[in-house]
Amino acid sequence: MSQASRHPDSIIKLASNENPLGQSSKAIEAMRAALENAHVYPDGGSFYLREALATRLGFAPENIILGNGSNEVIEFLGHAFLHRGDDVITSEYAFIAYKLIATLFGACTIETRSPDYEQDLEAILDAITPKTRVIFIANPNNPTGALISQGKIDKFMSRLPENIIVVFDEAYFEFLDNPPDTLEYVREGRNVVVLRTFSKIHALAGLRIGKTRQPFNVNSIAHAGALAALEDKAHQHETKRVVDQGRAYLQEQFAAMKLHFVPGAANFIMVHVDDATAVFQKLLARKIIVRPLKGYQLPEWVRISVGTMEQNKQCIAALKEIFPKHRQV
Numbered sequence: 001m002s003q004a005s006r007h008p009d010s011i012i013k014l015a016s017n018e019n020p021l022g023q024s025s026k027a028i029e030a031m032r033a034a035l036e037n038a039h040v041y042p043d044g045g046s047f048y049l050r051e052a053l054a055t056r057l058g059f060a061p062e063n064i065i066l067g068n069g070s071n072e073v074i075e076f077l078g079h080a081f082l083h084r085g086d087d088v089i090t091s092e093y094a095f096i097a098y099k100l101i102a103t104l105f106g107a108c109t110i111e112t113r114s115p116d117y118e119q120d121l122e123a124i125l126d127a128i129t130p131k132t133r134v135i136f137i138a139n140p141n142n143p144t145g146a147l148i149s150q151g152k153i154d155k156f157m158s159r160l161p162e163n164i165i166v167v168f169d170e171a172y173f174e175f176l177d178n179p180p181d182t183l184e185y186v187r188e189g190r191n192v193v194v195l196r197t198f199s200k201i202h203a204l205a206g207l208r209i210g211k212t213r214q215p216f217n218v219n220s221i222a223h224a225g226a227l228a229a230l231e232d233k234a235h236q237h238e239t240k241r242v243v244d245q246g247r248a249y250l251q252e253q254f255a256a257m258k259l260h261f262v263p264g265a266a267n268f269i270m271v272h273v274d275d276a277t278a279v280f281q282k283l284l285a286r287k288i289i290v291r292p293l294k295g296y297q298l299p300e301w302v303r304i305s306v307g308t309m310e311q312n313k314q315c316i317a318a319l320k321e322i323f324p325k326h327r328q329v
Contacts, residue, residue: 010287011287011288011289012287012288012289012307012311012314012315013289013305014288014289014290014304014305014306014307014311014315015289015290015291015303015305016205016291016305017142017172017200017266017267017268017303017305018199018200018203018205018305019200019201019202019203019205019239019267020239020242020243020246020267020305020306020307020308020311021203021235021238021239021242021308022203023202023203023225023229024202024203024228024229024232024235025232025235026228026229026231026232026235027202027203027225027226027228027229027232027235028225029228030224030225030227030228031221031224031225031228033224034220034221034223034224034225035221037220038220038221040220041220042218042219042220042223043220043223046066046218046223047061048223048227049066049218049223049226049227049230050064050066052227052230052231053230056230057183058183058187059183059186059187063186066218067218068218069197069199070169070171070195070197070199071097073195074097074098074101074136074167074169074195075101075104077101077134077165077167077193078101078102078104078105078107079105081133081134081165082101082102082105082106082107082133082134083105083106083107083133084105084106084107085106085107085108085131086105086106086107086108086131086132086133086134087107087108087109087110087129087131087132087133088101088102088107088108088109088110088132088133088134088135088136089109089110089111089112089124089127089128089132089134089135089136090109090110090111090112090124090135090136090137091111091112091113091114091119091120091123091124091137091141092111092112092113092114092297093114093117093141093143093144093296093297093298094111094114094119094136094137094138094141094142095136095138095141095142095143095169096295096296098136099111107133107134108131110127110129110132112124112126112127114144114146116262117144117146117262117270118144118146118148119137119138119139119141119146119148121137121148121152121153121155121156122156124137124156125156125159125160128161128164132164133164133165134164134165134166134167135160135164135165135166135167136167136169137166137167137168137169138169138170138171139153139168139169139170139180139182140172140175140176140264140265140266142171142172142266142268142303143268143270143291143293143296143298143301143303144262144270145262145263145264145265145266145268145269145270146262146264146265147176147265148180149180150180150181153168153180153182157185157190162190162191163191164191165191165192165193166190166191166192166193167192167193167194167195168182168192168193168194168195169195170182170194170195170196171195171196171197171199171200171266172200172265172266172267173196174200174201174236174240175200175201175240175243175244175265175266175267176265176266182194198225198226198229198230200266200267201236201239201240202226202229202230202236203229203235203239242306242308242309243267243306245309246306246307246308246309246312247264247267247269247306249309249312249313250269250304250306250312250315250316251263251264251269253316254269254271257316257319257320257323259271259272259273259319259323260272267305267306268303268304268305268306269303269304269306270293270298270301270302270303270304271301271302271303271304272300272301273300273301273302273323274300275299275300276292276293276294276298276299276300276301276302277292277294277299279292279302279319279322280292280302282318282322283315283318283319283322286318286321288314288315288318290302290303290304290305290315291303291304291305
């Protein structure tokens with residue numbers, strides 16, 4: 001193997017739904033400036049970032065809590081609302097962190113069926129028990145990529161008992177063309193929590209800035225980067241353009257190769273490849289990293305993040321080598 005082929009830059013990582021463009025240049029500049037004061041404790045109340053988000057979303061700052069990544073905010077919810085013996089409801093194939101947090105706090109997870117890999121809100125309502133405390137709904141869902149419409153959400157909320165807390169996890173919100181509005185239920189005073197993140201379209205995954213916590217849980221460099229990223233709309237628009245174009249290309253190629261996939265709404269696609277572990281290894285040998293989904297009870301599927309167009313084309317070329325019989329004639 002040549003020295004160049006061993007270089008990390010030669011590896012194509014399409015496993016973690018990261019931003020293919022990297023960070024906003026304005027965010028990088030702000031973080032470099034913030035390093036001058038890295039010896040000072042961060043603002044434990046995240047005043048400026050919470051003010052900026054409150055203004056952007058039309059809420060009071062006290063409606064917003066920041067976490068060291070969305071996983072920490074999910075853990076906050078466990079501390080605040082879950083007790084041993086409570087029930088948590090989510091869909092099968094939903095983000096695995098929900099089940100892990102329920103286990104951490106001694107709650108029982110009820111997983112409802114997802115026909116055609118789409119979350120069934122009617123099934124979630126039917127699964128409610130007297131011990132149900134929290135319902136988690138990822139929209140779009142990770143790893144399937146399926147999106148729930150506004151109409152289905154409204155119908156679900158009209159039947160949901162008032163005492164149950166529903167968490168809409170909207171990590172991929174900014175990639176949607178016509179996103180559902182779940183914040184309206186927060187404004188109405190319903191027991192609704194909406195999760196958003198700086199890790200995806202804002203490309204600050206490494207800083208773990210997300211939206212009962214430890215003091216100083218979000219560092220000052222992250223504050224500076226998040227504030228600048230929030231205002232860099234040009235970078236957000238360009239990221240969405242690249243992802244929309246790349247997602248369309250990948251789905252067209254999968255269809256031409258006759259590889260079954262779940263049409264996605266975010267920056268990744270779930271694809272049926274027969275043996276996910278074997279395909280993962282074969283792609284890895286070609287320096288392409290994807291996410292096998294055996295841990296989600298989907299051993300025949302992989303999740304492929306949308307990369308740059310060059311990365312997308314290299315991934316498709318590799319898949320055509322692995323599945324020669326599926327090549328478009």
